Amino acid sequence: MASSRTAAMLVLVAAVLCPAAFSKTSSAFISMPTDHVGGSIPPVSPAEGLAFDFHADSCPQLQDVVRSAVQTALQSEIALAAGLLRIFFHDCFPQGCDASVLLTGDGSELQLAPNLTLQPRALQLIESIRAMVHAACGPVVSCADITALATRDAVAFSGGQGYDVPLGRLDSLAPAPSSAVFNLPQASSNAATLIDVFQTRNLDNVDLVALSGGHTIGKGHCSSFSNRFSEDSGFVRSLASNCSTDFNRLQDLDVTTPDVFDNKYFTNLQEGKGVFTSDQKLTADWRTEWVVNGFAGNHWWFFGQFAASMTKLGNLQGPQGNVGEIRRNSCFVRNAQSILTTTSDEGLSASV
Numbered sequence: 001m002a003s004s005r006t007a008a009m010l011v012l013v014a015a016v017l018c019p020a021a022f023s024k025t026s027s028a029f030i031s032m033p034t035d036h037v038g039g040s041i042p043p044v045s046p047a048e049g050l051a052f053d054f055h056a057d058s059c060p061q062l063q064d065v066v067r068s069a070v071q072t073a074l075q076s077e078i079a080l081a082a083g084l085l086r087i088f089f090h091d092c093f094p095q096g097c098d099a100s101v102l103l104t105g106d107g108s109e110l111q112l113a114p115n116l117t118l119q120p121r122a123l124q125l126i127e128s129i130r131a132m133v134h135a136a137c138g139p140v141v142s143c144a145d146i147t148a149l150a151t152r153d154a155v156a157f158s159g160g161q162g163y164d165v166p167l168g169r170l171d172s173l174a175p176a177p178s179s180a181v182f183n184l185p186q187a188s189s190n191a192a193t194l195i196d197v198f199q200t201r202n203l204d205n206v207d208l209v210a211l212s213g214g215h216t217i218g219k220g221h222c223s224s225f226s227n228r229f230s231e232d233s234g235f236v237r238s239l240a241s242n243c244s245t246d247f248n249r250l251q252d253l254d255v256t257t258p259d260v261f262d263n264k265y266f267t268n269l270q271e272g273k274g275v276f277t278s279d280q281k282l283t284a285d286w287r288t289e290w291v292v293n294g295f296a297g298n299h300w301w302f303f304g305q306f307a308a309s310m311t312k313l314g315n316l317q318g319p320q321g322n323v324g325e326i327r328r329n330s331c332f333v334r335n336a337q338s339i340l341t342t343t344s345d346e347g348l349s350a351s352v
């Protein structure tokens with residue numbers, strides 16, 4: 001496929017220019033390491049309306065612009081990688097990947113509890129990349145596509161595996177309803193609850209465990225795991241004691257390699273060192289425990305499955321399918337609301 005050949009070429013060029021950043025990921029970008037997996041992971045086809053080469057003609061520079069912008073931003077602030085990954089999850093899970101989470105203003109998803117802890121600088125990074133991409137190609141790429149690509153590049157830059165991202169998403173005209181946003185799973189949930197919630201989005205037990213592996217990078221507030229402070233374990237006592245010193249501190253979600261995208265999250269779980277209830281309980285249910293053990297023992301399986309599960313997450317669409325517009329003035333504002341806009345808003349969503 002043309003787009004993956006182009007992507008592979010870009011990675012090779014980047015790997016020559018910047019070998020340290022790409023040494024762990026360059027070969028993984030080019031092919032799924034199925035020979036290490038012990039059974040292949042079925043390929044995930046793009047959702048209705050999406051295609052890997054959607055922007056091959058309309059914006060040939062797209063992948064290059066996004067990747068170098070993400071790389072530059074992460075080189076100065078690695079925490080943004082986790083910020084991007086969580087924004088992607090919070091965009092896609094409620095009503096499909098439509099950049100609805102990025103809208104600001106009254107009734108926006110950002111005002112709802114689950115979004116209070118999205119990183120403002122990661123949100124801003126997505127908007128900055130949109131401006132760069134639109135400067136290069138015109139307003140032809142959605143904020144939703146840019147979010148998906150930037151997230152993939154952030155995972156790869158952090159040590160994870162790259163994967164091809166189907167493109168062609170449109171940006172929503174409105175925030176998701178709060179009922180959908182509150183479908184986002186809670187950190188106090190046990191595995192049975194998480195299995196049910198993920199099932200409503202056609203994500204199975206293996207997807208649940210793989211995607212929970214997103215917590216191999218990033219941080220959480222004490223309030224997200226204070227429900228556990230009565231638990232009788234040395235690890236939880238250490239969590240609680242650090243929070244009693246400073247309740248506003250940010251806790252590493254992977255206590256072994258906090259900024260590296262690797263499978264240490266799963267070996268931590270095996271040692272009882274998961275930070276949220278929702279993490280640690282994955283070892284307490286037979287439907288998820290075997291997957292935790294599998295990923296802990298074989299990081300290639302985790303990397304390959306994470307890529308496949310992210311593609312499934314990225315395929316989610318709302319009840320009306322892939323409808324909306326390309327936000328062209330800001331990812332934070334839909335076109336009709338933008339004070340910057342002087343021309344009619346119709347055209348674009350219909351023309352692309």
Ligand code: HEM
Pocket residue numbers: 079081082083085086089117118119185186187188189194211212214215217218219220221222223224253276278
């Ligand atoms: C399985 C259910 C999940 C639950 C209950 C959950 C819950 C949470 C909570 C409570 C936080 C910390 C918020 C805070 O205190 O600041 C968090 C952070 C994070 N989550 Fe999840 N999450 C889940 C799944 C996911 C998935 C599927 C991904 C992506 C694939 C993800 C990626 C992240 C990342 C990267 C962070 C760190 C963000 C940062 O450092 O800014 N989570 N999650």
Ligand SMILES: *[C@@H]1O[C@H](CO)[C@@H](O)[C@H](O)[C@H]1NC(C)=O
Pocket residue numbers: 235238239242251252255
């Ligand atoms: C608590 O803080 C100490 C000192 O900074 C640190 O060594 C320890 O790893 C922290 N505990 C957890 C669970 O992160």
Ligand SMILES: CC(=O)N[C@H]1CO[C@H](CO)[C@@H](O)[C@@H]1O
Pocket residue numbers: 110111112115116117118119120123
């Ligand atoms: C990241 C972000 O924009 N968070 C917002 C969430 O909602 C609160 C309350 O409206 C805002 O103050 C935050 O800025």
